[in-house]
Amino acid sequence: MKKTITAQEVSKSSDALEQLKRTASVQIDFSGEGVGLLAETSVGGGEEEALKYAPVFEKDLRENYKELFPQPELEEPKEMIEEVGEKK
Amino acid sequence: MNGSTRRIRADAHGKPAPQYFNSDEEQYEYLEGADGASKVMAEEGKIADLATLKTFLEVLGTTADADSLNTMIGLLKNLKGKDFATQTTLEAARVLLETISGLDFAEETTLDALKTVIESIKSTDGIKKITDALPAGTNEIGEVVISGDETLPSSAPVTGMKTLVPGVAAEVFAGASRKANRVAMMIRNLSKYSEAYRLRFGESSVSDTKGFVLEPQSVVVLEFNPKVATPIYAIPETNTVQVEVYEV
Numbered sequence: 001m002k003k004t005i006t007a008q009e010v011s012k013s014s015d016a017l018e019q020l021k022r023t024a025s026v027q028i029d030f031s032g033e034g035v036g037l038l039a040e041t042s043v044g045g046g047e048e049e050a051l052k053y054a055p056v057f058e059k060d061l062r063e064n065y066k067e068l069f070p071q072p073e074l075e076e077p078k079e080m081i082e083e084v085g086e087k088k
Numbered sequence: 089m090n091g092s093t094r095r096i097r098a099d100a101h102g103k104p105a106p107q108y109f110n111s112d113e114e115q116y117e118y119l120e121g122a123d124g125a126s127k128v129m130a131e132e133g134k135i136a137d138l139a140t141l142k143t144f145l146e147v148l149g150t151t152a153d154a155d156s157l158n159t160m161i162g163l164l165k166n167l168k169g170k171d172f173a174t175q176t177t178l179e180a181a182r183v184l185l186e187t188i189s190g191l192d193f194a195e196e197t198t199l200d201a202l203k204t205v206i207e208s209i210k211s212t213d214g215i216k217k218i219t220d221a222l223p224a225g226t227n228e229i230g231e232v233v234i235s236g237d238e239t240l241p242s243s244a245p246v247t248g249m250k251t252l253v254p255g256v257a258a259e260v261f262a263g264a265s266r267k268a269n270r271v272a273m274m275i276r277n278l279s280k281y282s283e284a285y286r287l288r289f290g291e292s293s294v295s296d297t298k299g300f301v302l303e304p305q306s307v308v309v310l311e312f313n314p315k316v317a318t319p320i321y322a323i324p325e326t327n328t329v330q331v332e333v334y335e336v
Contacts, residue, residue, distance in 0.1 A: 060251050
């Protein structure tokens with residue numbers, strides 16, 4: 001999985017409203033896991049907010065598209081060995 | 089001097105010959121003639137005494153008075169100035185006729201061209217096909233049914249869950265990214281009534297104190313212009329909140 005975070009660059013001299021409206025994008029590519037899913041979102045703010053939200057976004061994607069991801073095989077419960085002799 | 093003082097003319101035998109006295113020459117002269125008759129000269133006014141000629145002259149004198157003649161002369165002068173069917177007039181008329189003969193008055197060629205134009209704007213179902221934009225104006229347009237209305241969903245909807253964490257205004261959509269050309273989005277705040285975690289949504293600068301409030305278990309429906317990408321951001325006021333999203 002590859003995460004790419006791109007923050008919108010806003011110079012310090014920019015208009016205050018522009019500073020307020022700046023966003024950062026988060027891209028997550030699951031092709032490294034053999035899943036053809038490329039997701040992208042954006043958050044208000046900069047890189048700090050994007051980094052905070054990236055793991056939440058990833059978790060949501062895994063939940064929403066869980067049929068795309070290989071599910072871990074459940075271990076079959078071991079059969080109980082009857083120790084008849086001992087009981088007897 | 090009269091003829092009594094002169095000798096008369098005689099013929100070859102000395103006998104008097106037919107003659108007359110010429111008072112200008114004061115002598116007798118032989119009477120001449122031709123075609124079996126002698127020459128006769130009337131004195132002025134003698135022949136005019138004939139009754140018929142007299143009547144004719146009287147009638148002519150009545151109608152051809154000076155005023156009438158002057159009127160007739162004026163009319164003749166006017167007529168003389170006119171160009172009645174002269175070569176110039178006829179040439180002008182010829183040019184006009186040639187011009188007219190070059191025009192195509194509703195002939196087969198013209199009718200065929202009209203037929204082609206009409207067929208090009210008529211569909212097989214008899215409905216006119218309008219390719220030009222309607223002109224601007226105040227005319228009221230009645231009920232119009234538009235096929236392929238872009239404000240209606242044109243693809244399958246997308247549903248999904250979204251987790252919103254405090255301190256981050258995250259874009260809200262249902263799938264892996266914002267649905268292209270979406271026309272509407274529904275967001276439900278899944279917080280329980282007992283938790284009462286509210287969230288706020290709006291532009292990218294929403295915060296825990298700024299933005300439109302969505303109460304627990306509330307649903308908001310947002311409509312979009314499919315041609316304009318409009319991201320919607322949401323942020324919880326206090327605690328992490330999950331939302332259910334439907335995009336179409």
